[in-house]
Amino acid sequence: MDARTQEFLAYVQDGGQVEATDRLPDEYRQKLVKFIEMHGNSELMGVLPEREWILRAPTLQRKLALTAKVQDEVGHAQLIYRVAEDLGKPRDAMLADLISGKAKFHNVFHYPTKTWGDVGVIAWLVDAAAIISQKALLKCSYAPYARIMKKICWEESFHILHGRDVILAMVTGTDMQRELVQEAIDRWWGPLMQFHGNPIPRDEDPMYMWRIKSQGNEEARQQFLEGYVPQIRELGLTVPDPNLRRGDDGVWAYSEPDWEELRSVVTGHGPRSQERLAFRARFLEQEKWVRDTVLAA
Amino acid sequence: MTGVGSTEPAKEGRAGSASAARMQRERAQRLLAIADDELIIGWRDSEWTGIAPTLEEDVAFSSIAQNEIGHARALYELAAAELDSDADALAFDREPDAYRCAPLVELHLMDWAHTIARRYLYEEADRVRLDVLKKSDDTELAGLAAKIDREETYHRLHAEMWAGRLRDEPRFRAALDELWPYALGVLEPEQRPELARRVGLEVVDAKERGEHTPVLAELWDEMTQVRHSAPGATW
């Protein structure tokens, strides 16, 4: 690492922040763009499992709340892509790389949704796992990214409340509704445990090293378990892991997540990966004429 | 207006109340027609969530869809008071044939040119309709119409903005021509010349309310499947 890059590293590790117009080391810029791009892709792909349930929402209130939530996710994608665009990667290129599989998106968005129970579990637990990661970006060394995270975290807080409300309505409803929630938790638990990534030590994680993230993967997962396992259990719901246990030291033990599944899923082999990418590709292609002609400045 | 599928019980009592009851039924049916229009177009517009031509447009378009559902809810609530029901029951628990929406809003239009053409035509038709309702002796309805109209200002700006940019695009012109008879069907016959004047097209035979398109049944199935999986349940 050259002297200038060393100086930059020391600066960010000391809490320093940089802007789009500052001189960024190549390694930092590359890792940053890749990270931000994956985040934007995830918000965009996350829309697809949820949008079908907008159409099936069982009350007008739920329809409005879910539409607003998914609208927020699209809005987040816009905020995040803008940051990456200002770092030099055009939106078209990011969307093309997403479709081709060259760029990735988070594991949870590669799975199917099967019932209204999934709607609750996604808004409550998947969004909770995401918020933990997002809060760890609030102090990102790259200031434009840190700044959008404030708006993103504020909006996500509404999603969790919505999710909790959907869950509570169901667990206090009919046996069938309660069963939908439990069944959804049983299906989503594996991906949730994989969500924060394998437990690479913080100091070996380049995202932490460059202070893009302020937290390691395992820290995030522990925070999720600490916050949400009690909430799940207090509703009389169960977590499908017989080895899940909180130690006296406050550390949660759990069955080893299937890292092979995670690797396979994020490289495009998830149950819905290709179908969703094809769906997105179809509309991108179909409406290309709008962007090229009508919206040209 | 034909009251397809309405099942209100006839009111008993003095002779005058039979005509009052009829007026009340007509009012409820009128409210339902507009509410159904807003619900179904809102449902159709929400199909674009996540797949609009740009992310910025996606966010804005979703707000329009939400506003429409909001309008539907307010209209259903007015109707619900008369029909001894509630907004959700009116929105979701009637049989498909009982819906009073115009065919325009039912069409499944998953390309942008048709979608904007419908938005533009619907907003123009709705403005004609709202202008009449705002002057209604029915103060409750007039008040709600004024509220809806104020929110629709932004829908109109959005539609006009797009229609302006698409004016010379053959796909858009073709879509307008195709949807024009449907747009006329949103309005009472006496209101159609005004719509034609505003849009710059000639009045033609309209696709009238009363007969649903084949796609409504499919839409209804999807719209109601979760709710009907547990009738009476709280969600």
Added chain:
Amino acid sequence: MIFEVFRQEKKGQPFTHAGSVVAPDAAFADAWAREQYGRRGESEALWLVPRDAVHQVTEWADEFDLKYRRVDGYSIKERLRVARERASQKGAHA
């Protein structure tokens, strides 16, 4: 075109930079920014400015380290402390 969005949260507060939208003209920027930055009623007002119109200033000349334009910091607090101490000592002797 990129439009920078400045947002005023409450009346009387400054407009602060909130992000940017990509739009073909001011009308589209208006339609889009109002939803992206105001759909929850969280903004009193927005300013939309084409990015080209924003002139950034980041380089400053301060060769002689002249602090005469500022009168703050440790030195003034220290002098005030000394002055107060002297004044109270004088008072004690009077």
